[in-house]
Amino acid sequence: MKIVVYFLVGFAIVIQLFRPDFKNPTVDEKVALNADPHVMNVLKTSCYDCHSDETKYPWYQNVAPVSWIMSDHIQRGRKALDFSNWANIDPKVKLLRLERATQVVKNEMMPKHEYLLMHKNAILNNEEKQTLEKFFDEQIIELGGSTSTLKKFNI
Numbered sequence: 001m002k003i004v005v006y007f008l009v010g011f012a013i014v015i016q017l018f019r020p021d022f023k024n025p026t027v028d029e030k031v032a033l034n035a036d037p038h039v040m041n042v043l044k045t046s047c048y049d050c051h052s053d054e055t056k057y058p059w060y061q062n063v064a065p066v067s068w069i070m071s072d073h074i075q076r077g078r079k080a081l082d083f084s085n086w087a088n089i090d091p092k093v094k095l096l097r098l099e100r101a102t103q104v105v106k107n108e109m110m111p112k113h114e115y116l117l118m119h120k121n122a123i124l125n126n127e128e129k130q131t132l133e134k135f136f137d138e139q140i141i142e143l144g145g146s147t148s149t150l151k152k153f154n155i
Contacts, residue, residue: 018068022057025053027084105132106129
């Protein structure tokens with residue numbers, strides 16, 4: 001039994017040596033999203049930790065394997081929709097991402113539930129959901145898309 005405990009403690013110590021890079025890239029304000037202050041407040045509170053280069057890292061970023069999961073979520077979030085690189089996103093890709101953003105906010109799939117466990121302030125209330133949905137709809141229309149398809153299928 002001691003051998004198992006020593007092995008587990010040793011393993012827990014060794015995995016701490018393998019850390020992801022948690023440095024935020026520099027944000028170029030010329031390409032970053034610049035929206036209405038109310039919209040920006042909602043996005044920064046509930047979305048920016050995973051969907052921008054302005055991630056605010058909590059203390060547990062230093063604890064493996066949680067740090068690995070967090071790093072993966074942030075990388076995938078930025079790849080899916082990066083508000084820090086807003087102007088550089090291809091309009092067709094942006095349109096698809098905005099349509100998806102509308103769906104995930106409406107269906108309460110974002111912010112991720114595991115994120116909300118440690119970030120209660122990121123929970124979107126109905127007013128904040130409506131703010132984001134309106135913003136996403138406006139952006140979709142600005143890109144030449146239509147929100148009627150989304151509304152027709154209630155997604």
